[in-house]
Amino acid sequence: MSISMSIEYLLLYLPLLVAVSFVMGATRHEKPNLILHQTQRTAIWITSFMLTIYAVLQIVSWIV
């Protein structure tokens, strides 16, 4: 058994990721280049975290 997910759900993830990353970046720096760098780091961190959770759920669904 695998986890099924509609593509619309994944599209809903993108605007939230962009908004959260930019706000997190901009509340930590003043200079645009530093904001962009922090934004990028936050986006990668959130995506990695979500992918890890997805991987764990996928493995659990294979086992059960």
Place this chain on the structure above:
Amino acid sequence: MNQSAKSGAGDIVIADGEPLNLRNRYLAAFLAWMIPGAGHYYQRRYLKSALFFVCILSSFVIGLFVADMKCVYASWDGTEKRWQFALQAGVGLPVLPAAIQGWRGKEISMRRMEKPGFMAGPNSTRDLDEWNFLTASGFDMGTLYTMIAGLLNILVIFDAYAGPLAPPIAKPSKKKPKPTDADESPETASKS
């Protein structure tokens, strides 16, 4: 952490190595709560103002549209205890209609047998079921979007009040620094 100092022109903090004038920080924080980005506009931090305005309000509006405009309301009765509204209220003025509708109560629309108005809570659990059914999972998704928008604005309010948060502390390097000439003073050399 940012260093802060009071001057005649306003509160000055050091951010990214440069002084930053927060002007009247209390007013800025209040404006930031009322409209996302307004506090930063007042502080003349125009780029961040535009960024916060677009990011937070777009999240809020997307959430409203996904939930067919039904996910933001204030209700604390037998139908539903809407704790999510406390987080949505972080966005400020955009949730004002919901606060007014919640304050007015639902007696008026129930007396007239009307459907709930804009940002009004459900009249009964039947309305709530109908909203969940009609929007599929959009109701929950919209609630999530609007809650996150409110939470993000709390960070923005703090930024308007106290300047940028300290970035996460980097892990200390495992490499030991090489001793310099200054470290090898005559006193330490004689002890060794």
